[in-house]
Amino acid sequence: MCQINRHISNKNANAADDEKVAALQIQCYQCEEVKHNDCSTPEFIVNCTVNVQDMCQKEVLVREDGVHYRKSCASSGACLIASSGYQQFCTGKLHSVCISCCNTPLCNGPRQKKRPVPSAGPAALPLIAPGLFLISLLALRA
Template identity: 75%
Template sequence: MCVRVLMCVCAGVSAALQIQCYQCEDVRQDDCSSPEFIVNCTVNVQDMCQKEVLVMEDGIHYRKSCASSGACLIASSGYQQFCTGKLNSVCITCCNTALCNGPRYKRRAASHACRPSVSHYTAPLLGLIQLYLCSH
């Protein structure tokens, strides 16, 4: 019985590691959050969505893509000091749910959408705990 539970947990983890994100490069004014910009991220490699918002003289520019969690979190923390909302501002955000780098609907919802959840990181740990408990 314990082996079956562990197999189910592991199967759920592998399915959860592919997400969809919006992807576009240097789009002005439009935040490229329509269906034609949706892509499937690389399984087990790109586990987050990244969104860059640049405020330039000719308007707001958007870049969106799939990203690995390490690269995205490093980039977002490195540019945090430049995220002012003023001219030449660069804001980079990371999130790990489907299409989370899309439009901001409500301020409250957006703050939760860009906070990385750890559910798919903790699932393997739960599987190991289950294995340990079943063997003792």
């Protein structure tokens, strides 16, 4: 299921050739001051304003009573200015404020958990020196 909606609009209403332009609309999570990152569920998904709000924004605030989240749609200019302006306050400690911007559907939700790396098997092979690895492959084929 794709989370980007496409809208067709006239490039120029008076143009005789009636050219069409596709406008992208991103979807983001939107909530105010929630704890435990719990606004990343379907009821908090919103359609951002077409051609205006082209990014998702996430604010993480560390307060005395815990970590709070604000999530919203944002324009790229406003989001990037806010995130760089608050960078010095993004310490992870009490009273910390971190603002991040992203431009893919629902990217301001929870981070995806990384898959564990297998302890043996093909993923462990790159740990062998590249030359030895090639020699062992050639030996197996001979």
